[in-house]
Amino acid sequence: MPLNPEIEAVTDRIRARSHQRRAAYLDRMHRAADAGVVRAHLSCGNQAHAYAAMGPDKDTLAGARAPNLGIVTAYNDMLSAHQPFESYPEKIRRAARAAGGTAQVAGGVPAMCDGVTQGQPGMELSLFSRDVIALSAGVAMSHNCFDAAVWLGVCDKIVPGLIIAAATFGHVPAVFVPAGPMTSGLPNDEKAKVRQQFAQGEIGREELMAAEMASYHGPGTCTFYGTANTNQMLMEFMGLHLPGASFVNPGTPLREALTVAATERALAITAQGNDYRPAGQVLDERAFVNGMVGLMATGGSTNLVLHLPAMARAAGIELRLEDFADISQAVPLMAKVYPNGLADVNHFHAAGGLGYMIGELLDAGLLHDDVCTIAGDGLTRYAQEPKLREGVLVWESGAGVSQNDRILRPAADAFQPTGGLRQLAGNLGQGVIKTSAVDPSRHVIEARTRIFHDQGSVKAAFQAGEFTEDTIVVVRFQGPAANGMPELHSLTPMLAVLQDRGLKVALVTDGRMSGASGKVPAAIHVAPEAAKGGPLARLQDGDIVRLDAVAGRIDVLAADFDTRTPVTADLSANGFGIGRELFAAFRATVGDSTEGAAVVV
Numbered sequence: 001m002p003l004n005p006e007i008e009a010v011t012d013r014i015r016a017r018s019h020q021r022r023a024a025y026l027d028r029m030h031r032a033a034d035a036g037v038v039r040a041h042l043s044c045g046n047q048a049h050a051y052a053a054m055g056p057d058k059d060t061l062a063g064a065r066a067p068n069l070g071i072v073t074a075y076n077d078m079l080s081a082h083q084p085f086e087s088y089p090e091k092i093r094r095a096a097r098a099a100g101g102t103a104q105v106a107g108g109v110p111a112m113c114d115g116v117t118q119g120q121p122g123m124e125l126s127l128f129s130r131d132v133i134a135l136s137a138g139v140a141m142s143h144n145c146f147d148a149a150v151w152l153g154v155c156d157k158i159v160p161g162l163i164i165a166a167a168t169f170g171h172v173p174a175v176f177v178p179a180g181p182m183t184s185g186l187p188n189d190e191k192a193k194v195r196q197q198f199a200q201g202e203i204g205r206e207e208l209m210a211a212e213m214a215s216y217h218g219p220g221t222c223t224f225y226g227t228a229n230t231n232q233m234l235m236e237f238m239g240l241h242l243p244g245a246s247f248v249n250p251g252t253p254l255r256e257a258l259t260v261a262a263t264e265r266a267l268a269i270t271a272q273g274n275d276y277r278p279a280g281q282v283l284d285e286r287a288f289v290n291g292m293v294g295l296m297a298t299g300g301s302t303n304l305v306l307h308l309p310a311m312a313r314a315a316g317i318e319l320r321l322e323d324f325a326d327i328s329q330a331v332p333l334m335a336k337v338y339p340n341g342l343a344d345v346n347h348f349h350a351a352g353g354l355g356y357m358i359g360e361l362l363d364a365g366l367l368h369d370d371v372c373t374i375a376g377d378g379l380t381r382y383a384q385e386p387k388l389r390e391g392v393l394v395w396e397s398g399a400g401v402s403q404n405d406r407i408l409r410p411a412a413d414a415f416q417p418t419g420g421l422r423q424l425a426g427n428l429g430q431g432v433i434k435t436s437a438v439d440p441s442r443h444v445i446e447a448r449t450r451i452f453h454d455q456g457s458v459k460a461a462f463q464a465g466e467f468t469e470d471t472i473v474v475v476r477f478q479g480p481a482a483n484g485m486p487e488l489h490s491l492t493p494m495l496a497v498l499q500d501r502g503l504k505v506a507l508v509t510d511g512r513m514s515g516a517s518g519k520v521p522a523a524i525h526v527a528p529e530a531a532k533g534g535p536l537a538r539l540q541d542g543d544i545v546r547l548d549a550v551a552g553r554i555d556v557l558a559a560d561f562d563t564r565t566p567v568t569a570d571l572s573a574n575g576f577g578i579g580r581e582l583f584a585a586f587r588a589t590v591g592d593s594t595e596g597a598a599v600v601v
Contacts, residue, residue, distance in 0.1 A: 001365035006330035007289060010323050011368070014285045018317045022285075025170070025316025029280040032171035037272060038144045039064045050104075050145050057093070057102045067270040069096055069263065070106035070146030070172075072137050072162065074153035079113045081154040081221040081228055084179040084250040088152055088259065092177075095263035103150070103263070107140025109133045111158045114514065115222065119455060119490030121578040126157065127485045127512070128586045130307065131599045133161025134168070134314075141169045147270035148173040149279075150263065154221055159231035160307035163240075163283075164601060167314035170280025175266040175374050176240040178232050180248045180255055182220030184346045188338035191215040192493075196500070199462075199493040219250045223344035225337035226514060230300035234308075236354050236382060237294035238287040239373025240279075243395055244386040247349035257393040258386060265374060277374055283315040286368035290379065292324055293366055296331040296419025297357060297411075299340040299436035302513060302524060303487075305421065310596030321430060321594055325423035325552065331366055332414030333436055336407055339518030340420065340437040343407040351404040359383035359398065364411040424523055424547075426555035427562070428508070428535045430594055431526040433549050437518035442499075443549040445506045445521055446557075447472045451541050453569050454478075455488055462494045470504040472545045476536040476569075478511025479529025480590040480597040483574040484583065489514030496520055506547050508554065510536055510593070523547055523554050525593040530569070532592075537566035 015022075039047065039061075051061045060066050071092055075085035089105050096103040110132060117123040133153075141149065149172050151162045159176070166174040194211040197203045221228045232246035242262055248255045269277040288308065295304055309319040334357055335341075337348045361367045362380060369379045384395040402408040409415055420436025435443060447470035452458045458473060467473075473495065479485055488511050498505045499520055506521040507513070510529035513522050528534030535556075539545075544557040575581055586599050 001363055003368065004330055004365045006326060007293065007366055010326050011285055011289045014289065014317060014319065014323060018285060021318060022316035026280065029170040029278065033271060033278060037064065037147060039068065042145070050143065054102070054104065057097065060102050067101045067147040067267050067272050068145060069101065069103035069266050070141060070149045071103055072106050072109060072140050072149060072151050072165070074109050074111040074133070074158045074162070076111055078116065079111055079155055080182060080216065080219055081179060082111055083219045085152045088177065091256070091259055092150055092263045095260040096267060099264050099267050101267040104145070106143060106146060106149070107136065109136040109140070109153070109158070109161065111153065111155060114156050114487060115216065118487060118514070121580065123486035124484040124574065124580055125578070125583060126487065127306070127480060127597060128583050128599070130157035130161040130164075130310070131586065133158055134164035134600050137162055137165030138168060141165065141172070146172060147272060148175065148266040150266050151176045154179055154228055154232065156227040156231070156303060159235065160311050163311045164314040166279045167283050167311065170283065170315065171278050173266060173269045173277050173374070174240065174279035174282070175262050176235045177259055177262045178235070178241060178245055180220050180250045181223050181229065181345045182218045183249055184223055184344055185217040186211060186214035187342065188215065188224045188344060189342050192496075195493040196497050199497050221345070223346060224339060225298065225300065225345060225348070227301040227303040229345050230295065230298070230304055233294050233298055233300060233354060234291045234304065237358065238291045239282055239371055239375065239379065239382070242386070243375055243382040243384050244355055247345050247353055248386070249346070254386065254388055257388060261393050269374060277372060280315060281372050282374065284371070285317050286371050288312050288317055288319060289327070290367050290371065292327045293331050293361060296328045296421060297333065297361060298335045299333055299337070299420035302421065302432055302434045305432050306512070306525065306593060306597050310598040310601055313596065313598065313601040321423045321432065324421060324432070328419035328421050331419045332411055333416045333418065333420050334360065334409050334411060334414045336415055341407065347404070347407055351408040352398060352402050355383050355385050355398045356402060356408060359400070360411040366411065422549050422552055424549070424552055424554040426553045428545070428554045428556055429526050429528055431523045431554060433521060433523050435549050438521050438549070439519065442504065442521050444547070445470070445472065445504050446544060446546040447504060447506070449474050449539055449541060449543045449545050451476065451539055455491060458491055459494065467498050467503065467505070472547065473505065473507050474536065474539055475507065475509040475511060476530040476539070477571065478509050479527070479531055480593060481529060481587055482510070482531035482569075482571055484587065485512050485593065485597055487512045487514045492518070492520060508536070508545065508547065510534065521547060521549065526554070527593045529593065530566070531571065533566045537568070538564040
């Protein structure tokens with residue numbers, strides 16, 4: 001099938017606008033690759049330090065002929081998704097040794113759990129942790145001992161941070177190795193219902209705790225389709241996972257076999273072999289377009305609208321909001337996974353998952369097939385499924401049809417003809433809205449505003465019963481320069497309660513919402529942010545705001561709006577406590593959300 005004209009046009013304009021930046025990037029990568037196997041240029045003293053503790057692998061490393069893998073791990077057992085990584089380094093070392101290579105843990109990176117920090121001061125470090133992860137991974141890779149890198153990370157900022165680092169070391173092949181989703185627990189819609197009951201005071205904390213523990217109950221990613229699982233989709237659509245690796249549960253024989261196979265593949269694609277596949281070659285404009293197509297077709301997390309531009313900049317590529325908007329108009333929404341539906345990612349995977357979806361999108365001309373991936377040339381191989389046949393890992397064609405059309409539909413008969421994200425623009429600035437889980441009757445809301453400068457004030461107003469009419473809830477001074485751009489997901493249960501009472505409500509903010517947020521309309525990432533004097537800082541209580549996700553507009557209907565003086569806020573409290581004082585330099589230098597809210601790229 002010929003490539004869809006809109007997808008081709010977006011790709012061409014990304015390539016054109018990125019030409020100089022990408023050319024300079026590729027020149028750096030080629031010069032680094034031309035220097036040859038890195039360990040050959042280290043002194044004997046350098047190498048002795050690097051190999052001193054490597055036991056049985058020491059002689060192989062000193063010979064400098066066998067490929068050596070650098071493992072960058074985001075392991076901790078605070079994140080259920082990352083807990084399985086505890087045993088991965090030894091598995092990878094063992095698999096590398098069996099294949100004639102070696103592997104070393106190059107370094108670890110921090111990995112915070114947004115589920116723990118939602119609604120807490122620590123959430124103000126969440127977005128910035130992406131750049132810290134990139135920096136930490138850069139330190140790990142700076143030892144310059146590695147012929148390829150194996151990247152162990154899954155969740156929200158971790159994968160984007162690791163991608164920024166992998167692109168920066170783009171002459172080194174990069175294989176991303178997932179850990180998979182936890183098995184299904186309490187259905188996500190039941191969990192959401194319990195949260196709303198608690199918000200209304202209908203049940204106590206004991207019942208809430210029981211529901212939460214039944215939902216988040218074991219190793220693996222949370223089973224809703226939030227940022228962590230959207231990251232895993234991206235790694236497959238962008239060719240950095242082995243095909244079909246994303247949603248295989250932890251601790252299963254297939255999961256173990258895929259980890260071994262990923263190690264073997266990393267050894268096979270170094271410059272020492274005949275199939276050199278550096279990360280900078282994989283991460284071209286076609287890979288990023290494919291990632292955006294996957295984001296729209298699956299109804300993925302709005303956080304990736306922040307992360308993908310930052311990831312792309314590290315590879316010399318410039319993405320803009322209009323690229324997301326135009327791809328969204330061309331790509332159908334093919335999946336219904338919570339919060340966009342009732343299914344979880346295990347149900348989605350059983351229905352055909354990413355393999356079925358990639359095959360459908362390729363057949364519809366909506367993906368670039370002519371890409372370089374870690375598995376080989378062409379995205380078509382990602383339409384296959386991994387299976388164990390008598391203990392041997394093989395890839396086979398999938399069923400070719402959805403196994404449950406309430407969860408996964410063909411491109412020609414999708415849930416809706418366009419993707420799940422919309423760009424917004426108007427006299428309040430630029431932003432985005434996720435519409436895939438929002439009822440169409442709520443895609444246009446015009447109402448009076450209530451202005452807040454923090455989440456706690458919104459919660460207090462809700463508990464005091466102050467929301468009695470249709471309302472646009474504005475939470476400003478939540479952008480990256482103000483306080484690190486925390487997610488405001490803890491507001492979702494209260495706003496959902498108001499909506500269920502028959503009110504039309506929406507959120508407008510220069511902050512973020514979680515990938516788990518759903519049915520309440522939310523105009524987010526609004527830029528320029530209030531802390532930089534953006535239009536949100538001129539809003540007043542009672543202003544009429546019109547949020548129109550159909551037309552892609554966000555406007556205040558006030559004749560004197562442009563002449564108002566922006567208000568300021570006392571942000572001094574944002575600078576102290578729970579480590580926030582350590583990030584003052586980040587808040588002072590961070591870029592706008594429209595460019596990825598980045599510090600290091």
